[in-house]
Amino acid sequence: MKQNESLPVAIVGGGPVGLAAAAHLTIRNIPFILFEAGETVVANIRSWQHVRVFSPWKYNIDKAARQLLDTAGWNAPDDEGLPTGKELYDEYFKPLANLQSLRPHIHTNSRVMSIGRKNRDKMKSWGREEWPFVMQVHHRDEGVKFYQVRAVIDASGTWNSPNPIGSGGVFAVGEIENSENILYGIPDVLGKLKDRYKNKNVAVVGGGHSAINTIIELNKLKNEYPDTTIHWILRKKNLRDVYGGQEKDALEARGALGIKIEQLVNDDRVNVYTPFQVQEIRSHWRLINTFI
Known part of the structure; x- marks a missing residue:
């Protein structure tokens, strides 16, 4: 696995969990690359931006993300306030994604198509852990690209896969x-x-x-x-x-x-x-x- 340590960790999804993962990796000086299918980070939250959540700000802000934002001079919202989806994006997620330590590594309009192990068929288990992951990603403006990464964090969520009515x-x-x-x-x-x-x-x-x-x-x-x-x-x-x-x-x-x-x-x-x-x-x- 040591041969893969120079490779980044891939994060699938730029929602709250994906951005929190990026913040934690940044604090630990672990390189990462994040792929978000939407036009912006937390695209799903922006689809319900009119809704006010019932959990106050203090429960919605990740500790590592807060640390990075505070260092950059962030004007934090009132911990006890109840934000709307729009306020979550405008006052927290957008500033977080725009931090210099995160922004270059975030790719929006980028949909992960498949993930595998380099040179390893799906049915081959021996030695799989020694090989990096290979990701096939479709970028809206650049087409399909392949990436080698050391690990994958799936933060894609379930918002776009709702339960059927039946x-x-x-x-x-x-x-x-x-x-x-x-x-x-x-x-x-x-x-x-x-x-x-x-x-x-x-x-x-x-x-x-x-x-x-x-x-x-x-x-x-x-x-x-x-x-x-x-x-x-x-x-x-x-x-x-x-x-x-x-x-x-x-x-x-x-x-x-x-x-x-x-x-x-x-x-x-x-x-x-x-x-x-x-x-x-x-x-x-x-x-x-x-x-x-």
Whole structure:
């Protein structure tokens, strides 16, 4: 392995974990190269920049990253503040990625296509650890390039591989065919996507905080456009499980989400379907289901 120590460590993904890894490697004087498929670092966070997170700044800033930023004279945000996705990018991730110690080693618009071991077939295990990794990367402006690296950190995440709506972890019948009517993630229903959702029948599938945030925003849209109808589809048998700790939650803002969504349900602002398993999706949002 000593023969590979002059090679960089490759980081796949320029999100929060990838940038934190880059900061830790920098502090340890270990060379690295980072590949991010998006146009900027934390491209996925920028897709939900309108959302305010429930964890304060102090839980979102990596220690090694803070050390590098402080050395560069960074104007740190209030540790107790609750940032939006936009503020996370503007005030933390963008300054971090622009540090002179990181910037030359970060490649955006660069998608990793494959990773293997130099001169080693997939079925050959003997001596693999002695050979460097070989990465095939497609750069938008430069085409395909190959890189030899000593190790690979996979920080690509799962944001671009959302769970299917169908039960059992598979796509529901008709889900792919109706994909133009489905948005996976946290849509900006009060901003650029307002026209898509106002005065419409909207189904939100899932019981996580992304779903709760979306329903709360849709309710604000409903206040402005009363013909907006919100349907909430959950697999859980007990709706109380979705509300979380509320006043007892260790994170006050997260607990507040549970309080808000319970109030909306109690006020009949949301049509709740639970437990509900989606088997088929037809045009005009007709859902064929099996109750359990």
